[in-house]
Amino acid sequence: MKGKTTGSDWRVDRRRARRLQQRLLQWYRVSRRDLPWRRTADPYRIWVSEIMLQQTRVDTTVDYYERFVARFPTVEDLATATPDEVLKLWEGLGYYSRARNLHQAAKDVVARGGVVPDTYAELLDLPGIGPYTAAAVASIAYDRPHPVLDGNVQRVLCRMLRVEGDPRRAATRQELIAAGDLLMPSTGAGDVNQALMELGARVCTPTKPDCPDCPVRRWCRAQAELEDPTSLPLKPPRRTRPHVEVTAGIIWKGQRLLLARRPPGGMLAGLWEFPGGKIEAGETLAACLQREIREELAIDIDVGTCLASVDHEYTHLSITLHALQAYWRDGEPQSIGVDAWKWVTVKQLDEYAMPRADRRILERLAAEGHQLTPDTGA
Numbered sequence: 001m002k003g004k005t006t007g008s009d010w011r012v013d014r015r016r017a018r019r020l021q022q023r024l025l026q027w028y029r030v031s032r033r034d035l036p037w038r039r040t041a042d043p044y045r046i047w048v049s050e051i052m053l054q055q056t057r058v059d060t061t062v063d064y065y066e067r068f069v070a071r072f073p074t075v076e077d078l079a080t081a082t083p084d085e086v087l088k089l090w091e092g093l094g095y096y097s098r099a100r101n102l103h104q105a106a107k108d109v110v111a112r113g114g115v116v117p118d119t120y121a122e123l124l125d126l127p128g129i130g131p132y133t134a135a136a137v138a139s140i141a142y143d144r145p146h147p148v149l150d151g152n153v154q155r156v157l158c159r160m161l162r163v164e165g166d167p168r169r170a171a172t173r174q175e176l177i178a179a180g181d182l183l184m185p186s187t188g189a190g191d192v193n194q195a196l197m198e199l200g201a202r203v204c205t206p207t208k209p210d211c212p213d214c215p216v217r218r219w220c221r222a223q224a225e226l227e228d229p230t231s232l233p234l235k236p237p238r239r240t241r242p243h244v245e246v247t248a249g250i251i252w253k254g255q256r257l258l259l260a261r262r263p264p265g266g267m268l269a270g271l272w273e274f275p276g277g278k279i280e281a282g283e284t285l286a287a288c289l290q291r292e293i294r295e296e297l298a299i300d301i302d303v304g305t306c307l308a309s310v311d312h313e314y315t316h317l318s319i320t321l322h323a324l325q326a327y328w329r330d331g332e333p334q335s336i337g338v339d340a341w342k343w344v345t346v347k348q349l350d351e352y353a354m355p356r357a358d359r360r361i362l363e364r365l366a367a368e369g370h371q372l373t374p375d376t377g378a
């Protein structure tokens, strides 16, 4: 293993910062991954990729990105799509407000002439674009010198500069942005930003930084001064995630089953799901489902057996979703606690954008060779 090198604060010496910038660019040119959004200069596509990459791994994003831009090759195509079409292409990627905001922002861009804004301030004005995405699109698509501060860059800079403040605090973030500013070249700002992001993703990883082979180790204080560079950045205290048990009804009326669209504005807004809801204290699965369906859709149902249960984790809570076979008994559905409802055939289920947990119920049933029909589980 190579020994430690002496790190020092490159912020105090502009020439040192410039050499670091050159090293980053040189490393990035040779080492960058060939990713589909790096093969285009189209600001719309770069914007789509940056929205998808928020909270999502690169490997997962590639397929979604390719399908999305194949279906909506221009901002006009996206602007004229229906919300269901957009959500369907986003299904499984999570954080669905990103898709809804991107769709709305595309409509705004088209209403203003169809050109994706080329300044940080105008980008920031669009729905779903925060400081990170505005800086990424402005620098990558338009070569504007705005430093990006995503989780990867934050980690690299905290370690290189031995920043021991909490990166969730505004003062620490300001310090990191100022450091990033010093690295912005007159041309190639997007490449410096992408180099730092790439470095964080592939070399200076959260738990196993490859310091011996890191291209910027000469500039890094953490590897020179700390026993364990992974002690930075300061980690937020672990929060326990609440867990809830939820029922979902696979409710049949003849050969069709009931789907309900979640209300706008809340969690998983606009997605179609098997209706149901949270189990209250002391309630059985069947009683919960009957109550929820009465409250949300004003119909009465008979409940059969539990067909499958799946565990699923969201950022702020975990759930166990129990899918119950059920049968319509009485009443015309009404949109009380749901945005819309439909009776659909089993074949049509694929046409609807559904939450991951509901889709996993279908996958589980298929894997177990369980045909989705009204005749089982009564």
Ligand code: SF4
Pocket (backbone or CB within 6 Å): 156, 159, 160, 203, 204, 205, 209, 210, 211, 212, 214, 215, 216, 217, 220, 221, 222, 223, 229
């Ligand atoms: S990989 Fe090691 S040397 Fe490179 S920036 Fe991270 S902590 Fe520093």
